[in-house]
Amino acid sequence: MMRHFLRDDDLSQPEQREVLELARRLKADRxxxxxxxxxxxxxxxxxxxxxxxxxxxxxxxxELGGFPLVVDGRLAQIGERESVADTxxxxxxxxxxxxxxxxxxxxxxxxxxxxxxxxxNALTDQFHPCQVLADLLTVAEHAGGLDALPGxxxxxxxxxxxxxxxxxxxxxxxxxxxxxxxxPPERAPxxxxxxxxxxxGTLTGGSARVLTDAAHAVEGADVVATDTWVSMGDEASAxxxxxxxxxxxxxxxxxxxxxxxxxxxxxLPAYRxxxxxAEVLEGPQAVVFDxxxxxxxxxxxxxxxxxxxx
Numbered sequence: 019m020m021r022h023f024l025r026d027d028d029l030s031q032p033e034q035r036e037v038l039e040l041a042r043r044l045k046a047d048r049x050x051x052x053x054x055x056x057x058x059x060x061x062x063x064x065x066x067x068x069x070x071x072x073x074x075x076x077x078x079x080x081e082l083g084g085f086p087l088v089v090d091g092r093l094a095q096i097g098e099r100e101s102v103a104d105t106x107x108x109x110x111x112x113x114x115x116x117x118x119x120x121x122x123x124x125x126x127x128x129x130x131x132x133x134x135x136x137x138x139n140a141l142t143d144q145f146h147p148c149q150v151l152a153d154l155l156t157v158a159e160h161a162g163g164l165d166a167l168p169g170x171x172x173x174x175x176x177x178x179x180x181x182x183x184x185x186x187x188x189x190x191x192x193x194x195x196x197x198x199x200x201x202p203p204e205r206a207p208x209x210x211x212x213x214x215x216x217x218x219g220t221l222t223g224g225s226a227r228v229l230t231d232a233a234h235a236v237e238g239a240d241v242v243a244t245d246t247w248v249s250m251g252d253e254a255s256a257x258x259x260x261x262x263x264x265x266x267x268x269x270x271x272x273x274x275x276x277x278x279x280x281x282x283x284x285x286l287p288a289y290r291x292x293x294x295x296a297e298v299l300e301g302p303q304a305v306v307f308d309x310x311x312x313x314x315x316x317x318x319x320x321x322x323x324x325x326x327x328x
Contacts, residue, residue, distance in 0.1 A: 021324050022130045022137045024123070026147040026189035027214060031222045033323075034154075034192050038164055041155050041312070041319035051318070053325040054084025058114040060321070062140075065091030065120040070286060071140050071148075074313040075117050082318055087113060097125060106132035115321060136324040138317075143249070144208075146181040149285045150189035151316040156309045157241055160281055168194030168223055173239040173276070175232055175266040176293055179205045182245040182285060187215035187226050194222040200235030201228065202262050232266045239276040243283035244268045244293045260292070269295040273303065281305050 022028060029037065044051055054060065060079045064072060072088070079086040096105045102125055109116055110133040118126055119140035130137040139147055157172075158164045174186045178201025187207060190197035197215065199207055206212075206228055215226035229235040236242055244266070247259040273280065282294075282304040290296040298304060 020134070020136065023147060023320060023324065024126050024130060024137065024139050025145045026150055026185050027192060027218060028147075029192065031192050031194065034151075034189075035164060037151065037316070037319050037323050038155055038158065040323060041151070041315045042158075042164070044318050044322070045312075045315040048081055048318075051322045052083035053322050054079060054082040054114060057083055057085040059085045059087045059112065060115045060117060061087050061089055061109050061113045063089040063091055063094065063096070063116065063118045063120070064140075065096070065118075066141065068119055068140075070310055070313055071119055074317055075140065078314050078318040078321065082321060084114065091120070096120075102128040103132045105129070106134075110134035114325065136321075138320065138324070142181060144181055144184055144211075145188070146185045146285070147189060148313065148317050148320065149182065150185040151320060152312040153186075153243070153283055153285075153309055154189065154193055155312045155316050156283070156305055157281060159308065159312075160305055161240070169196070170240045171196045171198070171238055171277075172241040172243060173198045173200060173235050175200050175235070175242065175244045175268055175272075176247055176263055177201060177205050177245065177249065178207045178228060180245065180249045182243075183207050184211045186243065187211055188218065191215040191218040191224040191226050192222060194219075194224040196225045197227075198235045198239070199226075199228045200230065200232045200266060202266075203230050205262065232272055233275050236272055236275040239280055241281045241283060242268060242273060242276050245285055246287065246289060247293050263293065267293060267295070268298055270297055270301075273298055279303060283309055286310055 076086040115136045117138045123142045123144040178199045219225040247263045284306045
């Protein structure tokens with residue numbers, strides 16, 4: 019059966035564990051899986067600005083034995099110059115998989131409907147599931163292994179309606195984490211996403227909740243995560259961000275409410291002095307550059323898994 023990774027809950031808890039186990043093995047032996055030997059091509063389509071995503075997927079496809087076919091979304095104009103469905107039918111006859119960093123989730127769903135090869139969400143306005151796979155791998159590495167993930171408490175601070183908050187809810191609950199999103203009430207997660215995360219938690223032993231008090235949300239957290247206050251494509255709200263999110267800025271005082279030694283995550287790019295202080299980002303509890311590296315290993319494992327190399 020054709021499998022895609024369009025949002026975090028496309029993987030069950032056992033499947034997520036399989037991907038993370040494979041990521042650990044590929045990190046230890048980077049060329050041990052070659053499902054794209056040939057080389058077979060993977061289309062990497064970027065409609066939005068990118069650094070870590072482009073570097074990690076390009077490197078990962080190459081290390082899996084394939085050819086990373088990078089497509090500039092500004093030139094391709096998918097959905098404008100040519101429909102998503104027609105583009106999918108063209109790509110599916112020539113590539114082994116499609117990785118797409120785009121805007122609305124519906125574009126990705128339409129691609130998956132018509133393309134006939136695995137499709138991977140490299141970021142949409144609603145979800146960023148590859149990042150959360152990398153984050154789970156990072157937490158596991160620093161917590162003593164994958165068996166340590168279930169039961170861990172992760173608090174996300176900031177824009178609760180953005181793609182990272184949604185993916186932490188779904189991916190974290192799938193892993194059996196207790197996920198708290200702390201955000202202003204007017205930027206709470208989508209109700210359907212929260213409900214799905216809570217449903218997943220009943221199956222995995224995890225949980226999901228939303229709070230509006232940052233200090234309360236961070237109490238007892240093993241992991242504290244944040245993200246830029248202004249998401250790509252939402253720059254018009256930049257002038258309101260400082261007023262709206264200032265109580266959720268991750269500084270040393272707020273971090274002190276978490277468990278001693280709590281890990282700090284940020285998917286980058288980080289804006290020091292806004293969503294996170296330089297003191298915290300550069301401090302001993304931050305694992306953000308391990309997190310950035312782990313995009314490579316988690317995404318290689320995901321592609322290998324989707325292509326049947328399990």
